[in-house]
Amino acid sequence: MRIDDIYAKLKELAGENGVSAKEIAEALNIGRSNVSHELEEQKGTTLQKMELSTLFGAGPESSYLQSLYTTKLSLIKSKDDIKTIQDYVTGTISELTDEIIQLSQKRLEKTFDINFQYALSIHLEKTLNRLKFDQLITHPRLNDIRIKHNREFNVALDCLRIIEKKVDISMPIDEAAFLTMLFIHYEDSEVLRAKQVRVMLIMHGESAATSMADTVNELLDVEYVKGFNLSLKVQPQIILEQIIAYIKTWEVKSDLFLLVDMGSLSNFGAVILRECGVRTKTMQLVPDRVQ
Known part of the structure; x- marks a missing residue:
C-alpha cells in the first residue's frame, strides 16, 4: 500500500473517531517508523545500517545521500528499466522528477542518467511523505552548502518552487541543501563503472x-x-x-x-x-x- 493510500485511510479513520489524522499517525508511530527522512533519528548512527559515506564528509546526511545511490541501484541498468522506478514512486513524483531534471540539466549544463533519476525520485517520495505528517526537515550544513555551492543551491531553490506549484505544499529551505548534495555528488555511469x-x-x-x-x-x-x-x-x-x-x-x-x-x-x-x-x-x- 502506498503512503497516499495509508494517509487517506488515516483521514477516514480520523473522521469516524473525531481525532486528527496526525494524532492517529503519531499513535501508530507511522511517520517515524515508515515514512522518515531518516536524518535527525539517525544522528550518531547509520542510515538503514549502512556505513557513513565519504561523499560529503561525515554525518548522517552523507549516509542518506549514499543510500539513494546504492539501494536498489543494481536494478537500474538502462532506460528500458524506467518502469522499475515507477514501481517505487507515484505518478506525481515521476512527473516532478522529470521537470526537475530538465531544469537542472539546462541550468547546470550537465546530463543526469537513469541512476540519478532513481535517486531523485526516491528522495522526493521520502521528503513529501515526511511533510504530510508535519515532520521536520533540517540539514545541519545548510549555510555551508549555500555558500560553497551557490550555483547548485540556486537551482535547487527553483526546484523547490516547481515542487510547491505541483503538489501545493510549502517546502523548507533545508530541502534545497539536500537537492544541492544530489547535484554536486552525482556521478554518471562511466565514473561509477570506473570504481567497480x-x-x-x-x-x-x-x-x-x-x-x-x-x-x-x-x-x-x-x-x-x-x-x-x-x-x-x-x-x-x-x-x-x-x-x-x-x-x-x-x-x-x-x-x-x-x-x-x-x-x-x-x-x-x-x-x-x-x-x-x-x-x-x-x-x-x-x-x-x-x-
Whole structure:
C-alpha cells in the first residue's frame, strides 16, 4: 500500500473517531517508523545500517545521500528499466522528477542518467511523505552548502518552487541543501563503472577459467568476470600478452582482481600495472579455495 493510500485511510479513520489524522499517525508511530527522512533519528548512527559515506564528509546526511545511490541501484541498468522506478514512486513524483531534471540539466549544463533519476525520485517520495505528517526537515550544513555551492543551491531553490506549484505544499529551505548534495555528488555511469573492480580468472587447462567465469556472470547477472584459459602447451607469456591487449580495449579503466591457480601467473599483476596502469590484487590457489 502506498503512503497516499495509508494517509487517506488515516483521514477516514480520523473522521469516524473525531481525532486528527496526525494524532492517529503519531499513535501508530507511522511517520517515524515508515515514512522518515531518516536524518535527525539517525544522528550518531547509520542510515538503514549502512556505513557513513565519504561523499560529503561525515554525518548522517552523507549516509542518506549514499543510500539513494546504492539501494536498489543494481536494478537500474538502462532506460528500458524506467518502469522499475515507477514501481517505487507515484505518478506525481515521476512527473516532478522529470521537470526537475530538465531544469537542472539546462541550468547546470550537465546530463543526469537513469541512476540519478532513481535517486531523485526516491528522495522526493521520502521528503513529501515526511511533510504530510508535519515532520521536520533540517540539514545541519545548510549555510555551508549555500555558500560553497551557490550555483547548485540556486537551482535547487527553483526546484523547490516547481515542487510547491505541483503538489501545493510549502517546502523548507533545508530541502534545497539536500537537492544541492544530489547535484554536486552525482556521478554518471562511466565514473561509477570506473570504481567497480573487475575480476579476471586465469587457470591452467582448456576451459576451466572461462567456464567458471561464465557461470558467475550468469548467476549474478553481471559481466565483471573474464576468464582466460592457459593450455599446458602454451607459454604463460602468450596469455599475458592477450590479457594486456584485452585490458587496453577497456573504455573505462578499473582496478583488477586476479584469481589464479599457480606458478608464474601470480606475477602477472606487476606486469599489468606497468604496461596498462591498472592496479591489481592477486589471489593464488583459487581451485583449492573454491572446493
